[in-house]
Amino acid sequence: FDNADVLYLITPDRFANGDPSNDEVPGMQEKPDRNNKDGRHGGDIAGIRRHLDYIADLGFTAVWLNPVLENDQPRYSYHGYSTTDFYRVDPRFGTNEDYRALADEARRKGIKLIMDMIVNHCGSEHWWMDDPPMPDWINTWPRYTGTNHLKTLVQDPHAAESDRRRFFDGWFVPTMPDLNQRNPHLATYLIQNSIWWTEYLGLGGIRMDTYPYPDPHFMSEWTRRMMEEFPELNIVGEEWHEWPAIVAYWQRGKQNPDGYVSYLPSLMDFPLQAALRRALTHPEGWSSGWRELYDVLALDFLYADPDNLVVFPDNHDMSRIFTQLGEDFDLWKTAMVWTLTTRGIPQLYYGTEILLTNPPEGDHGRIRSDYPGGWPGDTVNAFTGEGLTPRQLEARAFLQKLLKWRRSATAVHRGKLVHFAPENGVYVYFRYDDSQKLMVVLNKNDQPFTLPLDRFRELIGGHTAARDVLQGGEVRLGAGLELAPRQPRILELE
Known part of the structure; x- marks a missing residue:
């Protein structure tokens, strides 16, 4: 996957139940229970495959699935991050052959498959816990010790060694035993497993979970081996x-003071995600509002390749963007325009297109709610539009139009980005290459506003008119640009 793509993130158990016969599998510990927000609801690979046309028609070109490998845990197994067999798809999702058939069919429809991998830990029900291949296969402690989650320790020149050991060797949670990648046999196993799945599925990319937590020297070798085997593959790491x-620190090409060398092409851009939320919800001020987004983007000099970062308004581990924005539809539209026109590779979570929300406490089981229409008997079917509210239909149409336009917007794919310091509640930036120039205007004002254009002449140049991508029609680029209250605009200069 690359900058021309837009990723659609799916939690498979909560998207669509295409094969009810595998909801309960003999011998598997956890049974289905849709009434339990933390239970298994029956979504599967067959359900995703059945709705590939819906995903493609929206305008997405890649799907990232939360893990589908076996998680034979007694409870809370639906999310997929407690692997109990690294070579087997969980039978409640389907089979290995089903996974490959999904990848093949998606590819035929112009959709790349991105696999979510985990090498930091396994599930507590993995047979390794009863019969470890070697005594040092798992990082063990005299009593349960969780990681301290202190990411700054990785580069901290003053860090205590005991704190560093707890970060790398502590368990993520009690049901996720920490793997010791310093064991060369385990390291080889994990690398070979990743290579096998990539080849077996013909992957379009990998998303690596909990990237900074495993042994850092192993992660350097893992990415080196993967990129050596698949030079065109894109891999994005989660460093929250x-x-x-x-x-x-983790991106390929970064010259780190401690000499650490990484071969990881991409990372999830959590700094921009947080800045976008603050920019849209904080009032405009000297250092707040749009300034918060502008300042974080200005730190791109820290990255070796900022254009290859994955940008996103939310994901499966945080409140949905419509909830984060107080269910403000105008702010949601602005967030979508920003995400799909800024530098980087955009990712959206399933249900964003129909304004799915969650209770404010941010419970994961509620965030990863069932997609309406994915189960027989659902009173609302978002795949067909039946039962959606007028606002939800408007949101989906808005996003679909934006996604389909983006497919041919070369300036967004590979073009340069120049942004102007926000003023008067308006943030303006340009994307341009040799064949296209775009002016993106994000307006938070509650009243109509006339934006003077003189300060943007260095980019507008001799252009006197533009096409309004979202509203249609021609716009004259005279002394000022009329802005409707709290509405984003994308102008393609002519």
């Missing part, structure tokens, strides 16, 4: 931190 200096 709001400071670009922490995220940038």
Whole structure:
């Protein structure tokens, strides 16, 4: 996957139940229970495959699935991050052959498959816990010790060694035993497993979970081996931190003061995600509002390749963007325009297109809610539009139009980005290449506003008119640009 793509993130158990016969599998511990927000609801690979046309018609070109490998845990197994067999698809999702058939059919429809992998830990019900291949296969402690989650320790020149050991060797949670990648046999196993799945499925990319937690030297070797085997593959790592200096450390080409060498092409841009939320919800001020987004983007000099970062308004581990924005539809539209026109590779979570929400406490089981229409008997069917509210239909049409336009917007794919310091509640930036120039205007004002254009002449140049991508029609680029209250605009200069 690359900058021309837009990723659609799916939690398979909560998207669509295409094969009810595998909801309950003899011998598997957890049974289905749709009434339990933390239980298994029956979504599967067959359900995703059945709705590939819906995904393609929206305008997405890649799907990232939360893990589908076996998670034979007694409870809370639906999310897929507690692997109990690294070579087997969980039978409640389907079979290995079903997974490959999904990848093949998606590819025929112009959709790449991105696999969610985990090498930091396994599930507590993995047979390794009863019969470890070697005594040091798992990082063990005299009593349960969880990681301290202190990402700054990785580069901290003053860090205590005991704190560093707890970060790398502590368990993520009690049901996720920490794997010891310093064991060369385990390291080889994990690398070979990743290579096998990539080849077996013909993957369009990998998303690596909990990227900074495993042994860092192993992660360097893992990415080196993967890129050596698949030079065109894109791999995005999860480093959840709001400071670009922490995220940038892991990207390929970064010259780190400690000499650490990484071969990881991409990372999830958590700093920009947090800045976008603050920019849209904080009032405009000297250092708040749009300034918060502008300042974080200005730190791109810290990255070796900022254009290859994955940008997103939300994901499966945080409140949905419509909830984060107080269910404000105008702000949601602005967030969509920003995500799909800024630098980087956009990712959206399933249900964003129909304004799915969650209770404010951010419970994961509620965030990863069932997609309406994915189960027989659902009173609302988002796949067909039946039962959606007028606002939901408007949101889906808005996003679909934006996604389909983006497919041929070369300036967004590979073009340069120049942004102007926000003023008067308006943030303006340009994307341009040799064949296209775009002016993106994000307006938070509650009243109509006339934007003077003189300060943008260095980019507008000799252009006197533009096409309005969202509203249609021609716009004259005279002394000022009329802006409707709280509405984003994309102008293609002519």
